[in-house]
Amino acid sequence: MQTNLADWIKDTPEGREADSILRKCVHCGFCLATCPTYNLLGDELDSPRGRIYLMKQMLEGEAVTEKTQLHLDRCLTCRSCESTCPSGVQYGRLVDIGRELVEKKVGRSVAEGTQRGVLKRALPRTGLFSAALALGRIMKPVLPKALAAKIPVKRTPGAWPAPRHARNMLVLQGCVQPAIDPDINAATARVLDRVGVSLIAVPSAGCCGSLPQHLGDAEAAHVLIKRNIDAWWTYIEAGAEAVVVTASGCGTMVAEYGHALRNDPVYAAKAAKISALFRDVSQVVAAEQERLSPLLRASTPPSRVAFHSPCTLQHGLKIRGVVEGLLRDAGFELTAVPDGHLCCGSAGTYSILQPELSKQLRGNKIAALTSGSPAVIASANVACMAHLESGLDGKVPVRHWIEMLDEQLAAS
Amino acid sequence: MENLIQSLTERVKQAASNNTPLAIHGGNSKSFYGGAIRGDALDLRAYTGIIDYEPKELVLTVRAGTPLQEIETALEAAGQMLPFEPPYYADTATIGGTVATGLSGPRRPYTGAVRDFVLGTRIINGKGEDLSFGGRVIKNVAGYDVSRLMTGAMGTLGVLLDISFKVLPKPTDEITLRFEMDEATAIQRFNEWAGKPLPISATSWHQGVAMVRLSGAAAGVKAAREKLGGEAVADAQAFWRDLRDHRAPFFEDAEPLRRLSVPSTTSPLSLDLPQWIEWGGALRWVKGAADVKVLREKIASVGGHATLFRHGDKSVGVFHPLAPVLAKIHVNLKAAFDPDNILNPGRMDNFS
Amino acid sequence: MNAGLLADFSRITPALNVITDHERLRPFETDAFISHRAVPMCAILPEDETQVAAILASCSARGVPVVTRGAGTGISGGAIPSEDGVLLVLTRMNHIGKVDHQARTATVGPGVRNLAVSDAAAAHNLFYAPDPSSQLICSIGGNVAENSGGVHCLKYGLTTHNVLQVRLVLSGGESMTLGSRALDAAGYDLMAVVTGSEGMLGLVTEVVVKLTPVPEHVETLLAAFPSVTDAANAVGRIIGAGVVPAALEMMDKMVIEACEKFMSAGFPLDAEALLLIELDGVREEVADQLVRVEQVLNDCHAQEIRRAKSDAEREKLWKARKGAFAALATIRPDYYTIDGTIPRRCLPDVLARYTQLAEEYRMLVANVFHAGDGNLHPCIFYDATVPGEMERSEELGGKMLEICVEVGGTITGEHGVGVEKLRQMCVQFREAELATFHAIKAAFDPAGILNPGKGVPSLKRCAEWGGMHVREGKMPRADIPRF
C-alpha cells in the first residue's frame, strides 16, 4: 500500500519500521479468512486488514480515538494473519507499535487503566501471581472470576535431576507457569537428562516481558528483559548451548529480545545473542529424537490425544507439525482438530480484558478439540492450558506434551 | 454476407417503422415450440456457414442459418462436439434456432446446457442495430452477459447472426447400460450416481427401464461399467438419438406433451400420466390431458416449472407464468431491446 | 450525513450496524484495487435480506447511491464506495444453509467465503468448483457479481456455470428468485445477466450453488521450459491432443523466482517458463491423459517434468500459484494486474508484444496466468512514491488490453470492469452496445442508484476519451455518430 506517514512519526525508528511493514501489504484480504475475531464478528474493522488500515490512518496523522483502540484491543495478537499473509506482512510487529502509539494518544479511563496497570505489574512477578488474585478483588467483576477459573489443581513438581552432563541449557521459568504447573520445566529437565543434556533454571530470571509488551508498555517490558539477560549472561559465557522455553507464549518474546533492544547501546548485542540461542522445547527434543525414540517406544503406546497448537507456537514461532510428529513417534494417536489455526482465546491477558470474545473462542476451540473424542488434550503453552481447563470442567485432562513424554519415559 | 446483414437490418428497421411484426425462422424444426407465431417471415437460412473453427482453440463461430448437421459433421471430423447434444426434431434444424429455443439434449445435466457453451453473439436488435456481445474467448466478463440472455429468448430480443461456442473433445468410447427398476428407485440411483465421480453422460427412465450412458476413455468406461452393473445395450446410439429428437413412439402421437423441469431429487410426481424421465430426474416428460392450473401449482411447489411442449391448447400459455417482479423485468428488457415489439412477439408468452 | 436517511435506518432495527464516523469509515474506502479510494457517507453491515431490502427502499426513495461490498478482494475497484452514498457490507450474511448431498447443492448467504462452501461439502465428497486464487476469503456474493473464474475453470466452468439460483433484491427493495433448483427456469436467463453484473443490477442475498463430486484421481504436473514460446506452444498442443486439463497455468521467470523466494515451492529456478497442469477424473481416464500430455510436453522441449507425488506436494504447488500475486508484491512495492483474454493461438505472439511494450515503457512485467483459458494476467510493477510511475503503469496496461481486443479477445476475463477498465470498455464496445448495457441496467435499476459510474462508461465519457473502438483490428466506425 502506498503510505504517507505524518511528520511526527516519519523519521523515528518505529515510524520507519511501521512504514516498511505497511508498504508490503497489498490489501488482498487473505488474512481475514483465518482471523479469529473476524470469524466471530464479520467486520472488516475487527480483521487484520482493517486494523492495519486503522493504524495506517493514525500514522498518517489522522485523528485517532477509542474506536481504533477498541479494535486493536480486540486483536488477540495470535498472528494467524501472519501465517496466512502471502506478502510477508509482519502484523505482530506493527500492532505492537500501533498499540503503544494509541495508548499514548488516546489513553485509558481510570478503571481500565487500573486494571491494565495491575495486570502489567502484578503478573510478571514470580510468586506474586497468587497475590495478584487477592488484589484482584478490587477489580471486580471481571478479574476475580476470570482468574479464579484459571487456577487449576496445582501440580507438585517432580524431581529435577542434578546437573551431571557436559552439555547444558538454560530454561526460562517465567511468571505464571511456576504458579500453575511447576512440573513442566522439571519434566523437561528429566527428558533432556535422558539424552545427555542438563537443564539449568536461574532463579533471578523471571517473566519474559510479554505481558507489559502486549499491553502497550514497551518500557516496562525492557526492564524485565534486561533482568533476564543479566541473570543468564554468566551461564551463556560459560557455554550454555541454548535458552529453552517451555511456554511458546514466552518463547515468542524471547525470540524477539534482539529486536526489542536493538537500539539499546548496552544490551543490543547481548539481547541478539539470547534470541539466537532461544529454542522452543519442541525444537530441542526434536533435535535429540534419534536418541529419544527408542527409549519412548519401549513402553506400551498410550491413548488418543488432541493437540492444541498454541498460536505463539504455530504463528508466532512458525513451528508447525513438530510436536505432532514427536507425539506420533512416541506412539500416541492424534485425533483430528478442525480449524486448528484458530486461537483458543487465552492470548495473554485477553481472557481477562475481552472476556466475551475469549469465552466464545474457548467454546469453539473446546468443541473442535473434543470432536475426535480424545483421552487427553495436549498443548505447549501454560496459559492456553489453564484457559482450556477452565472451560472443560475436568471432562478431559489438559497436559503439556513434554509431561506426557516424560511419563512415557518413566514407564519404560 | 455483409450485404445480407445489411438487408436484414434494413428489414428490421422497416418493420419497426411500420410496426409490422417479424417471425424469425431457420429450418422450422422447432416451430411447434413456444407461443403462437405471428408476423412476416424473416428467413435466416441464407445466412449460413462456419466463420471460424480452430479445434485447438475449442472455439467455433458460425452463422445462425447454418444447418446443425453441417456443424456437427465439421466437429466430428476433428473429434469434437457441441457438448449440449442439441436436439434436432427435424433434419432442417439450424444452429440459430437451437440457441434461440435454448433446448439441450440428454448430455445436459452432465456437461452443461446450450447457454453454458455460448461465448458470444452478434445480433440485430429491434431497432435494426447490428450489435456484438461476448466474444470468441472462453472467459469474458466485459459488460453484461447478453449472449446468454439471447439463449432461450425465442428470438424476442434480437435476430441472432453469429454465434461463438465453446466445444469439447468427443469421448472416444461410449456404452449404455440397461437396468430394470421402478421410478422411485431410478430417481434415487440417478442422483446417487451423479454424486460420484463416474463418467455418466445421459440417463433415461421409462416404463420400468432405466438406461445409463457412460462416455470417456475406454478404460474409464469399462471401470465404471463394472461398478454400476446392468446389462450392455446394443445400438444404443439410436436410442439416445430418438429420445433427443422425440422420435420414440412415446412422443409421436398428438397428445399434449409437457416438459416438467424439476429439481432432480423430486420424488415421483404421481400425475397419473404416461411419463418419460431424463436428465437424472430433472426433466420429466408427461403426455395427455391435464388441468393446467393444478399441474403448474404442483410443479411450482417442488421448485420447478411446466411448459406445454407440443400439441395441446396454447391459449392458457405455453410457458410457466412468472412472478410479477420478474415479469416486470422481462417487460423492461423486451422494451430495451425491441421497443416496437416486432421481434417474434408472443413467442415467449409468459410475461407480456 | 443525511439525517432523514439515518432516521429511516434506525426504524429498520435499532441493532442495525451503521458506521458514520470518518475514523471507522476509512478502512472501507478501497478494495484490493488500492490505487483508487473514496470514503462513503456511511457503511452498514446488514444481517439479512429483510434489512437489505428496507435499506435499499429508503435509499432509492431518497436517490442515494448504494455500493455493495463482499470481502473487498475485487481488483477492478467494484466495491469502492460512492462518496455521497451508502456502502452495504454483506460479510455478516455468512450463513451456510442446507448442504443437500443428494441433489448436490448448497444454499449459502452472500457473505460466505468461497472455500467455506467446499469445506462444508467435503464430508460428502463434493466441492464447489470455481476456485479463484482469492478463494480463501472472497465471498460467494462477490463471485456471482464478478462471474469469477479460477485455475480449474477450464474444465469446471466459471461461476455462471456453477450457480443454480440466486435471491436478488432490486434497488427499489423488491426481492425475487432467479434461476431454480431445476436445471432451467421459465423466462429469460436473468441469472446469466446478473452473474457478472458487478453489483449494478441488484444485491445478491442468497445463492444456491451446484456441488461437484471430488474427482476420483488427480495428477498434477509441473513442466519447465527453456522459453515462454515453448510453454505457450505446449498449451495449444495439449488441448489439440483432445485433453481438457482441469487446470493449465503458466508462469514466467520473474514469478517463479518470487514464488520460490516466499513460498519455497520447489520450482526449478533455471526455467524461463513453467506450466502447472492438473488432470483429474476417473483413474483410468487420467492415466490415459497423462501419457498424452507427457508426450506433448516432451515434443515441446520441456526441460523438466515433475509429477506431484502426494496431496501435500500438490497443495504446495497450488498454494504457490495462488499466492503468486501477493508474492510478487515483494519485487516492487506496487503492482497493477491486467486481465485480458485472447484466443489461445495468439499466446506466443501477444506475450512477445507485451515484452516489447514493457521494454518501451521501461517497466517490469511478470506473467502468471490461466493459459488454458487464454486469460492473461501480466503484472506491471511500479513504485507509487515515484511521481508518474502509477500513471505510466496504467497507460501500459491500457495498451496491453487494447492488444487483446485487437486479436479478438476481451479486456477482462474474470476481474470485471469496475472503475478500472471503463476506458477500455470504449475500445471494446460501440456506442449502441454500450447503450444496450445502460438499457439493461435501467430495466433492473430504474433509479440508477446501484454502483453508479462503474462497469459501463457513459457514452459521454467515451466520447471525451476519444471512443477508440478497435475490435478485431477494425478502426472506429465512421458511420456511428459521436456526441
Ligand SMILES: Cc1cc2nc3c(=O)[nH]c(=O)nc-3n(C[C@H](O)[C@H](O)[C@H](O)COP(=O)(O)OP(=O)(O)OC[C@H]3O[C@@H](n4cnc5c(N)ncnc54)[C@H](O)[C@@H]3O)c2cc1C
Ligand atoms: C490476490 C487475488 C487473487 C485473485 N484471483 C482471482 C482469480 O483467480 N479469479 C477471479 O475471478 N478473481 C480473482 N480475484 C478477484 C476477486 O477475488 C474476485 O472478483 C471476487 O469474486 C470478489 O469477491 P469479493 O467478495 O471480494 O467481492 P468485492 O470485492 O467485495 O466486490 C466485488 C464486486 O461485486 C459486488 N458485490 C459483492 N457482493 C455482492 C452481492 N452480494 N450482491 C451484488 N453485488 C455484490 C461489489 O459491488 C463489487 O462490484 C483475485 C483477487 C485477489 C486480491
Ligand code: SF4
Ligand atoms: S493477530 Fe490474530 S486476532 Fe489479531 S488481527 Fe491477526 S489474526 Fe486477527
Ligand code: SF4
Ligand atoms: S494478507 Fe497480508 S497483504 Fe493481504 S491484506 Fe492481509 S496483511 Fe495485507
